[in-house]
Amino acid sequence: MVNDKLASIWKILKFNAETKLGFSMITCFLVTVIVEIVGGYRILPYNPLIPFAGPAFSPPSLSHFFGTNNIGQDIFSQVIAGAPNDAMISFFVVMTALTFGGVLGAFAGLKKGVVDEALMRVTDTFFAIPAVVLAIAITLVLGPSPVDVMIALAVIWWPPYARLARSEALRISNLHFVESAKLSGLRTSRIVFRHILPVAITALLVYATLDIGTVIIVYSGLAFLGLAVRPPYPDWGDMVARYQPYLISSPYMPIIPAVIIVIVATGFCLLGDGLRAALQTERGS
Amino acid sequence: MLRGGSAVNLRFVAWRLVGGISVLFGVTVVTFVIAHLIPVNPVIAWIGRGASVNPQLAGVYIQRYHLNSPLYVQYFYYVYGLLHLDLGFSPTKGEPVMTAIFQTFPYTLQILFFTMIFVVLLGIPAGIIAAKYANKLPDRAILGFYIFGTASPPFFIALVLILIFSLILPILPTGGSVDPLLSVPNAITGIPMLDALIGARFGVFLSLLSHVILPSLALALTLFGLLTRVLRTNMLELLGSNFVRASRARGYGENKILFLAFKNSLVSVVTLISVLTIFALVGDIFVEDIFAYPGLGQYAVQAALASDYPAILGTTLFYAFIIVIVNVVADLLYAFVDPRIRYGQ
Numbered sequence: 001m002v003n004d005k006l007a008s009i010w011k012i013l014k015f016n017a018e019t020k021l022g023f024s025m026i027t028c029f030l031v032t033v034i035v036e037i038v039g040g041y042r043i044l045p046y047n048p049l050i051p052f053a054g055p056a057f058s059p060p061s062l063s064h065f066f067g068t069n070n071i072g073q074d075i076f077s078q079v080i081a082g083a084p085n086d087a088m089i090s091f092f093v094v095m096t097a098l099t100f101g102g103v104l105g106a107f108a109g110l111k112k113g114v115v116d117e118a119l120m121r122v123t124d125t126f127f128a129i130p131a132v133v134l135a136i137a138i139t140l141v142l143g144p145s146p147v148d149v150m151i152a153l154a155v156i157w158w159p160p161y162a163r164l165a166r167s168e169a170l171r172i173s174n175l176h177f178v179e180s181a182k183l184s185g186l187r188t189s190r191i192v193f194r195h196i197l198p199v200a201i202t203a204l205l206v207y208a209t210l211d212i213g214t215v216i217i218v219y220s221g222l223a224f225l226g227l228a229v230r231p232p233y234p235d236w237g238d239m240v241a242r243y244q245p246y247l248i249s250s251p252y253m254p255i256i257p258a259v260i261i262v263i264v265a266t267g268f269c270l271l272g273d274g275l276r277a278a279l280q281t282e283r284g285s
Numbered sequence: 286m287l288r289g290g291s292a293v294n295l296r297f298v299a300w301r302l303v304g305g306i307s308v309l310f311g312v313t314v315v316t317f318v319i320a321h322l323i324p325v326n327p328v329i330a331w332i333g334r335g336a337s338v339n340p341q342l343a344g345v346y347i348q349r350y351h352l353n354s355p356l357y358v359q360y361f362y363y364v365y366g367l368l369h370l371d372l373g374f375s376p377t378k379g380e381p382v383m384t385a386i387f388q389t390f391p392y393t394l395q396i397l398f399f400t401m402i403f404v405v406l407l408g409i410p411a412g413i414i415a416a417k418y419a420n421k422l423p424d425r426a427i428l429g430f431y432i433f434g435t436a437s438p439p440f441f442i443a444l445v446l447i448l449i450f451s452l453i454l455p456i457l458p459t460g461g462s463v464d465p466l467l468s469v470p471n472a473i474t475g476i477p478m479l480d481a482l483i484g485a486r487f488g489v490f491l492s493l494l495s496h497v498i499l500p501s502l503a504l505a506l507t508l509f510g511l512l513t514r515v516l517r518t519n520m521l522e523l524l525g526s527n528f529v530r531a532s533r534a535r536g537y538g539e540n541k542i543l544f545l546a547f548k549n550s551l552v553s554v555v556t557l558i559s560v561l562t563i564f565a566l567v568g569d570i571f572v573e574d575i576f577a578y579p580g581l582g583q584y585a586v587q588a589a590l591a592s593d594y595p596a597i598l599g600t601t602l603f604y605a606f607i608i609v610i611v612n613v614v615a616d617l618l619y620a621f622v623d624p625r626i627r628y629g630q
Contacts, residue, residue, distance in 0.1 A: 128309075133570075224438070266433060
């Protein structure tokens with residue numbers, strides 16, 4: 001059954017040009033991340049942290065693909081070195097949110113009643129505070145290092161997943177196989193993990209794909225504001241902020257890391273959109 | 286207005302208001318908990334470094350905020366203070382947080398207002414064209430454009446706009462809120478542009494206007510895709526529906542049919558108001574930072590960078606307050622335009 005589903009999703013992926021584009025963008029990104037994690041700074045053309053790898057302010061050229069910054073560091077190497085950071089943060093945040101929100105939402109949707117009401121009020125509260133604002137407040141408690149920001153984002157990222165899992169659980173809980181599972185006296189937790197979540201996971205994963213792009217945008221936004229990371233750790237959002245003063249004299253400096261963020265986020269957007277369309281077609285709606 | 290509708294209406298309004306208030310209470314719990322998890326002595330956190338040199342002041346604070354009492358008592362006084370519009374004192378600004386918010390928020394309102402205008406000006410025509418030429422080249426081009434916009438962090442679009450307008454087309458200012466040589470008009474409504482208009486100071490008004498265009502445009506470019514997308518989907522759905530088929534059979538022209546579909550899709554646009562406003566509020570934080578626009582977003586960021594705890598918690602609460610209001614108003618507005626919502630399920 002799962003294989004059929006994957007096959008039908010794959011079919012739709014294949015004939016949709018946008019999704020294919022998104023898929024290739026994400027593949028490039030992930031390959032870069034893996035190569036960088038395995039190889040470290042050694043595989044880069046220059047060490048991203050060493051100043052005067054080339055003359056300062058040299059525009060993009062063959063020896064420095066993305067040019068050099070104000071102290072002659074190689075921007076291409078910095079961009080590559082920053083890739084794993086964004087990838088790991090976004091995957092961690094989305095996976096934590098998916099696990100926590102998914103289980104909570106599935107329980108609420110299955111149990112209904114007071115549990116459900118309480119959960120919905122809690123998610124309402126989280127929806128009322130913009131993620132960025134709440135992340136700023138939580139970073140105060142934790143600190144501005146990437147790990148702390150990752151935790152801050154994970155804490156506030158789960159409510160949409162809880163909502164989604166709940167609505168899926170409501171949809172599924174009226175179906176016969178859940179009814180019979182209930183009648184046979186299975187424990188709620190078993191029904192949630194064995195019957196609800198395996199079905200709900202498709203919708204959750206599709207949403208998660210779209211969401212990874214959002215986390216990257218929000219995280220790089222926080223880094224841009226100087227609330228997420230301490231230089232000289234190479235980080236895309238932080239690079240944009242530090243190179244912003246040179247926008248007029250050397251536009252490539254802040255624009256290149258920003259474009260990289262846009263490309264990765266666009267990739268996840270396109271892929272997520274395609275998957276969502278595939279899911280809708282598969283459900284026949 | 287509606288036959289027998291008033292009773293149902295009142296219940297709906299009351300229910301939404303209760304929901305909004307309960308959410309606000311939830312938010313106060315969240316900010317209260319955050320305030321107590323701050324890894325700094327609360328006295329120092331709330332009055333800054335002055336606490337150590339001035340123990341008397343610290344004593345006043347401990348007494349005023351009941352810092353020696355149990356948590357639930359502190360929470361009670363916290364909410365009590367909030368109900369009296371007391372958000373504490375902002376050490377970085379040297380004035381109460383509430384005063385700082387009232388000074389900065391009007392600037393943010395200006396940006397939000399013009400952002401919405403740009404979103405409508407960009408989003409609605411794009412949505413109509415996309416629906417008219419569904420799956421053809423114009424639709425594809427619009428799709429590409431808005432996916433790119435949606436996937437761009439606001440600071441990227443802002444940087445590109447600054448680059449374009451300062452290098453190629455130096456007609457609009459790329460920072461600040463008003464020409465520094467002009468004096469800001471006397472506060473009447475508190476909103477600078479309105480005050481300038483009321484005081485008949487058109488030079489100031491034009492300067493304010495020219496400074497608000499780029500930040501709003503940057504924000505609108507990241508947001509209009511949402512509107513375009515919903516409008517397109519809804520119009521396409523309607524264009525395939527029976528009443529459009531009937532209108533076609535009656536011999537209506539294509540443009541008239543398109544207009545009919547557009548008019549009936551407007552309800553779906555209303556539901557977007559709250560989402561768009563919330564996204565705009567968040568994006569505004571980045572845009573204000575780049576354009577050095579002295580609004581609420583810039584205040585929040587500067588407070589965060591300077592560890593001004595009362596300001597951060599105060600602005601968080603204020604943002605939540607605005608969002609709850611926007612949500613309630615949008616729900617009521619939605620019920621107003623769509624009776625199905627008003628009457629139960």
